Amino acid sequence: MTTASDLLTSFGINGVASVVIIGLFSILKNQPLNARVYFAKWQLKGEKVGPTGSLPAGTGIRRYINLDAKSYIHVMDWIKDCLRMPEAELIDHAGLDSAVFLRLILLGLKLFVPLTVVGFVVLVPLNVTDKQLSNDLKDKALTYDALDTITISNISTASRREYRNIVALRFTFLALQIARPDQFTILCRCIPEDPDEPIATHVDHFFRVNHPDHYLLSQVVYNANDLAKLVKRRAKLQNKITYLQGVMDKKLKPARPTVKTGYWGLWGKKVDQINYYDDEIAKLTDQITAERMRVLTEDKAVMPAAFVSFETRWGAAVCSQTVQSRDLSKWLTEWAPEPRDVYWANLPIPYHRLNSRRLGMLILTIVLVIFFFFPVTFVQGFANLQQLERNLPFLKPIVELDVLKSAIQGFLPGLILKIFLLALPYVLNIMTRFEGHVSYSRIDKYAAAKYFGFMVVNVFLGNVLVGSAFEQLKEFIDRPTQIPKTLAQAVPMKATFFITYIMVDGWTGLAVTLMRLIPLLLFHFRSALMVRTTRDLERATPVGTIELNTALPQLGLYFILGLVYAVISPFILPFIVVSLGASYVVNRNQILNCYEAKYESAAAFWPHMFGYIIIGLLLKHLTLIGLMALKEATSSTPFLLPLPICTLIFYLYCKNRFEEAFHSYALEEAKAKDTIERAREPDLDVRAFLENAYIHPTLRSVVAGNDLAGDESDDDGAD
Template sequence: MDIPALLTSAGMNIGISVGMFSLYSILRKQPLNVRVYFGQRIAQGRTRNENLCFERFVPSASWILKAWEATEEDIFACGGIDAVVFLRIVVFSIRIFAIATILCTFLVLPLNYFGQGIEGVEDSTAMDLLTIGNVREGSRWLWAHCFTLYVISGCACTLLYYEYENVARMRIEQVHRFPARPSNFTVVVRGIPWSSVESYSESVGKFFSNYYAHSYISHQIIYRFGAVEQIMEDAEKMYKVMTTVPVIATAPVDQCCETSVDHRCGLCGARSNSFKRVGAGSESTRRNVDDELREKECEAALVFFRSRYDALVVSQTIQSADPMLWVTELAPEPLDVFWQNLCVPYNLLWIRKISVFIASIVFSVLFLLPTTFVQGLTKIQYLQNAFPILRRVSDRSYINLITGYLPSLVLTVFLTVVPPLMMLFSTLEGRVSRSTRKRSACVKVLIFMFWNVYFSNILSGSWIERMGKLTVTSPKDLATLLAELIPRQASFFMTYVMTSGWSGLSFELLQPVPLLGNWLFKCVLMKEEDFIRPVTFSFHTEVTRVLLFGLLGFTFCILAPLILPFLLVYFCFAFLVYRNQIMNVYFVKYQTDGSYWTLAHNATIFSLILTQVVAGILFGMKKSSSASTCTIPLIICTALFNVFCKNRFLPLFKNRAAQVQPKEEDKQSEKPKKSSSSESLEELEIVKPENLSGDQPSPSPSPSASSHQLEPEEKIVSIN
């Protein structure tokens, strides 16, 4: 790709970004679009009124000022700890690439330009003059590249340690900030052994009463119910109640419903909460209901304990000599539980994980086809001999649009199917919480992006340049090949940063799909109800994009420094755009307590080591053995730093520290009497799935449960 094609892509993306930003500043002021651009505020009960005036139709940058002035406490109040950690990843990128941009622009870039190493070389372009490939062999100028690499690596490790320490501290503070979360006292038990003598519920009660008699309170068994089946069973039970329970004429109607209320029931004027009671019936009716419920039991349960310390000990203890039985872990928050996966048998999870792993590999291999097609667009001049018809295209005036802007646009469009597919794969793995499912999807998308966007584009583009003569027989050949080919792909990744980054931020800000849907719903269909509902932040999409751009920045910082200003512009605008979206648009239902930082740390370490290895090989290819040798201690120090951080901080992200679990205000209610399936149906409560699955939004980003009390009766969770 030459400079005119790069300038064409830059002009297209700058025009799109400026137009989208201006359009957003107007649309956000219109009352019709309040649900689109202020869903998070409305969910928290904060409304905004706009009077009809001329300013509503004039572009302004007021949202930028508000996003800039927001404090970290404001971000935490709106988006929780995950939003704070995500913005810290962006801030880390701004800091390190600001340092890299200053160093490389004023030190490395002039040395590359005046290197005179590719004079008279065929197939060289003007962009190659700005890469390390233009430095002559044996040049002393390579020491400047080595020095810059040391400075960038040292600053990156220092900032990583500082951020890792802060995020670990925030995770510990979460325990004191929300001391009465239900998940702190609850353990998920899976792999309950089947018994022909007793039900799963009886097995759970007996097991924990025997081994944790002083700390065990009660449990909830998980039941398997489909949506249609649930409706039919509710109707059948209502029919049995109305036909078998005698009506007492002297009793007031309002006594049929409970006094703790949430919404009105359909039988009387009183209000009822999410629990419904089944009246007492005959002994045969009770036995039939018990048999039906036992058939629908899953080998999973929620077990409640007196204190957070007791629940923590149980969750981190192996309960059985067979590790596949009585598997325990801390329960997610009620809005975080993914109820459907709780009924997946634990001994089948490894089969699901292997199947998902194979499916991910197959999808990555198939994605090489669009990647090769994209690189074919950027290398049209190399395909003219094989396809003579392309000579007519290469002579047209729009060739710069085809080779500059179109390839990155096509790749961005193809990549839109990746996050939903990886989310589906993570669901099939059997994750029991929505937060861990999204984090697992983030890992899959990150690996996919690193391979298919970075390595595949480099290798396929070079394969097209050499017309199939690209051969790799060993890892050493691959490393040498990457060192040679990475600088030649810098121009393509510059256009990708502008298309996926700059234009992507403008589309993220504008929210075109919800906006058009809201207009059609309100203006065309004339519906009065709301079309837009609060949505959660797509961490598995945005975190991977930021980390991918971080990989590009590190690997090209000394090889092709011209990409750094494009990246720095992206990160600065991302800081403002994402702060605005977190405070106004996205609603938080669940948290991972900052676990996305471990992904950012690992991705950054991988990027640093890859950069150092490639630079060392390139120094050797340039016949500067001393500079190449000096990269070896840098690689070793970076790896040791990673090991130190994992030993120092990573255990705090995998487990909870018992030392920070308070003992004084940590107690639950006294242990109730154990309920059995033979008790009267008046004491049997069925929890509706819609009140447990997290479908209804809550105004608090990190729901506290200070008023949470466990009912003494055994509860039954039904899965919709």
């Protein structure tokens, strides 16, 4: 069991660690040497923001290290700086996804700061005095009840308003956007085969007939996955050559490097490495040219899917929202993702296989969730010192030290959980890609949903519920009415564990994120060896991105913890508030200075996030009902029973009222934007602008005319 002193140790370790890392970051950030790491976004934009920005460009050592003592006084000003930019400008600078993500953190603060205040003013004194007055439980229950009512109405109003605001933001954002190809384009799948004409012509005819006034052009989807692999391999080799040449230029090695030609360079003839790679590249280039021809000419390489573009946004909006064919499994249309958001590798998957793939991944996720319990429990047991001593007796003298003991008890459990969770997103991402979503934004969204499942079941329930998870599960299925009571018994006992988890994840973890240690090292390594031209420097600049697939579920977990513990054990709230506050500052800094969005989904993830909050509310209600039943405050239990039902109704209401905004583009909006654009730019050539927008990146150069430059393979998605 974690005790109060363990908690204090953990507080000490995490507090000190965070402060030290943040201090280090503030100093590192102040060095012109690191500007490309900590101001990556501005550097790429060509704007000289950062330590060199405010100073006259130094010479010599000053180009690398900041010797201006005055600037160290203001070393913590970055916090002020990053909070300064207004939201509208932020949306412009970093996109709506990032801005909405920040709003969500703010939403958390708006909910939990008042709850903390109420909790400490009302509940803590009540709990303290309650020890003497244990007979008037009823009073306490009523206070719980009243508090809970406040909490819930607060959350409902706040989240409903937030929903409306985000919908409004989304529409405004879409209305203000410049003409983007995805506004005019839909993705059509399940195109039936026609014996008389190839798919491209068939698509063209179909839309020319059924959308005669608005149809513009269509671009069939090629299965260029093999081609993408070749291009990728060539890029890798080119990278290696650059590196080797860098090493030689710097004379770090005496002779020209050699390599064996067999697999993995382990056996075979020894040859000169650079020459060998050059030959390989030449071979690959030939293969690529051949494969490209094959893809473009062979009928089999054409998939029954196409990007169909319209002359107006109205036409595209109509086509994406309507049923095209009487066979409902044919000619399925949906709004096209942005060109950079398209996950090309999934487009060739036959549509009818998607269902079974999704089902398979659902089952696999459930299996993973269940089996994830084992390693966590095992390693957690290890962190239990009695067991550790028994298993590894030679550690006994060390472990017996009181300080170390506290450190291990207070720090390790949270850390172990965090480490296990770190590996998870990669697995979940691969699984979600396999499901066949056609855009990165959707892959992230559904990977996030799976991760959230882990957060709820493994992190929250798994740590709350004592005893074997399987037995508990069986018990739950057998007697579901016992769930609230079990929760109510277990939840209060685990408050300290979650406090250490929050400190590890929300304090130290955030500080590490802020620091960007790995990008920093990588950048210096690269710039030492591989950078010769400005383009090389640009490619070496480590631009990050918010990993929404993990950031959203983590935020969701904080909501759950805050909501569930708000009434039961408000001591956890200040830790959450500090975490959220820090998260807001850190994420805002990263978004402003060094993150570049991979795609712009216009906050398409919000409905999921709203669902997470609702799940938190439901867990809260269940726990509260169980608590009332346990304390036999039966007079107030019946008043609590409608709570989860009302929450569900509220969820359905919001879903009904708002969610369509995330799937469909309102015709009124589309028409208005069309009209305004026609007035402003009467001779905008939509065709020219759409013609090459949705071509597989490895084919783009060929189709566009110039055959040679073929390495825009950064986003071919074949990994």
